[in-house]
Amino acid sequence: MGRNKGIEQKVWPLADKVGTELNLEVVEVEFVKEAGKYFLRIYIDKPEGVDLDDCQAFSERIGVLLDEEDPIPQAYYLEVSSPGVERPLKKLSDFERFAGREAQIKTFAAIDGQKQFKGKLLGVRDGQVVIDAGKGELQIPVEQIAKAHLTFDF
Incomplete structure (x- = not known):
């Protein structure tokens, strides 16, 4: 298992916890390195679609949990967004x-x-x-x- 997949597996339960609290579905968690920088991207959704307020509330709550649990050893940028119109199908x-x-x-x-x-x-x-x-x-x-x-x- 790659290092990034291990981080994704550690973050996913934390993201699911926040999603449950906020009535949001976690669609995907990815940890990637782009142009020398690390990004933790979490895609969320709900039946009527997510808006900026949903992304902000999720980002604030997951940020606190990530600081407490500290599953990522290096510096990274957190991005929370909708999965978009070409949403991945996972389950x-x-x-x-x-x-x-x-x-x-x-x-x-x-x-x-x-x-x-x-x-x-x-x-x-x-x-x-x-x-x-x-x-x-x-x-x-x-x-x-x-x-x-x-x-x-x-």
């Missing part, structure tokens, strides 16, 4: 919740000769994500999903 419940929406899914191994699928999410059936990528329904085993997110055509 089975995400694939159910966003059924009917367009999504892109990348798999670890080829399924029917391809590793990238774009189409309409149809939900979850028997523990597999179901998508209509233009050739009828395709079931993708959840353990084969490397990355998935909603898509939006501008």
Whole structure:
């Protein structure tokens, strides 16, 4: 496991605690190094969408917890935001919740000769994500999903 993944795993329960307190869903936690600086990014959401007040309240509360727990040994910048219109899909419940929406899914191994699928999410059936990528329904085993997110055509 990489160092950054270890930090993300330490921060996620703290973020979940704050999310629960504020009735917000933690969508993703990432710790990355960009241009020589470290960034802790936490993406939050709620059914009606998050606003600046949600991000500020979450940032203030998680900041206190991060100072108390001190899971990150180096200096970093904290960023809290919405996941955006191309929200990542991480949990089975995400694939159910966003059924009917367009999504892109990348798999670890080829399924029917391809590793990238774009189409309409149809939900979850028997523990597999179901998508209509233009050739009828395709079931993708959840353990084969490397990355998935909603898509939006501008």
